[in-house]
Amino acid sequence: xxxxxxxxxxxxxxxxxxxxxxxPINNLFGGELLAxxxxxxxxxxxxxxxxxxxxxxxxxxxxxxxxxxxxxxxIEAKVSRAFRSSMEIYLDVxxxxxxxxxxxxxxxAIYTFVAVNETGRPVKVEDIHPETDLEKExxxxxxxxxxxxxxxxxxxxxxxxxxxxxxxxxx
Numbered sequence: 001x002x003x004x005x006x007x008x009x010x011x012x013x014x015x016x017x018x019x020x021x022x023x024p025i026n027n028l029f030g031g032e033l034l035a036x037x038x039x040x041x042x043x044x045x046x047x048x049x050x051x052x053x054x055x056x057x058x059x060x061x062x063x064x065x066x067x068x069x070x071x072x073x074x075i076e077a078k079v080s081r082a083f084r085s086s087m088e089i090y091l092d093v094x095x096x097x098x099x100x101x102x103x104x105x106x107x108x109a110i111y112t113f114v115a116v117n118e119t120g121r122p123v124k125v126e127d128i129h130p131e132t133d134l135e136k137e138x139x140x141x142x143x144x145x146x147x148x149x150x151x152x153x154x155x156x157x158x159x160x161x162x163x164x165x166x167x168x169x170x171x
Contacts, residue, residue, distance in 0.1 A: 003129040006138075009048040009079040009089075013040045017071045028067035033093065034058070036075055037109050041089040044077040045113035048087055049125040056086060056112040059149055065095065065106040072096040074103065080135070081142035085122035086114045088142045110145065 013036065021032045038055055045053040067073055073095055080090040093107035115125045130139040144163040150156035151164070158164070 004048060004082075004126050005129055005131050006078040006080060006135045007131065009044040009077075009128075011040050011043040011047065011077045012074060013043075013077075014072060014074045017067055017069055017073060019069060022069045026069040028069075028071070028073070030063055033063075033067065033073075033107065034061065034109075036073070037061075037077070037091050037093070038111065040075045040077040041091055041109075041111040041113060044079055044089050045087045045115070048079040048082065048128065049115035049123075051115035051123055051125070052118070053087075053113040053115050054120075056114045057149065058109065058111055059088070059145060060108075060110040062108050064108075065104070067093075067095055067106055070098065072098075073106075078135070079128055080110075080130075080138035082125045082128045083146065085116075085124055086112055086146075087125060087128075088112055088138075088145065090138050112146075112149075 017028045021028055023029055042053055075091055075093050077089050077091045079087045081088045089111045091109045092105055094103040095106045096103050115123050117123050130136045147156060147161040147163050151158050151161050
């Protein structure tokens with residue numbers, strides 16, 4: 001069986017910011033951007049798992065730059081790591097300068113999706129094998145992020161979070 005890579009799940013969505021999607025100062029509503037990111041992440045997770053997928057959590061969102069009315073927005077989503085039935089999806093949001101055409105990174109997010117069967121029960125997904133330096137960096141960080149999320153949710157005891165302990169304790 002061929003190894004699955006993040007590139008195989010890559011999803012790119014490009015759209016225009018319209019007046020009905022903006023707040024009173026003519027910037028894209030944060031909730032509108034979250035919905036767009038959720039759709040892109042869902043497609044990436046489905047491409048990796050070839051299953052029905054559901055959003056399990058939004059682990060991180062950074063609204064670093066406003067997205068003005070009329071902007072061309074591109075969302076790039078890739079599976080950064082697959083666990084038993086869950087997948088971490090890393091998203092980068094780019095806005096295109098109207099005059100120069102230059103793209104700048106405006107925002108980023110990390111979502112978690114779970115692959116399920118037709119009755120909604122979680123199903124196993126294949127591992128992912130990162131290739132680029134950025135994919136490897138995101139892959140390595142995913143286990144730390146997952147353990148932190150589990151500790152904060154009370155689903156893992158801090159002393160069991162091996163990846164987190166390795167960051168803070170010098171053995």
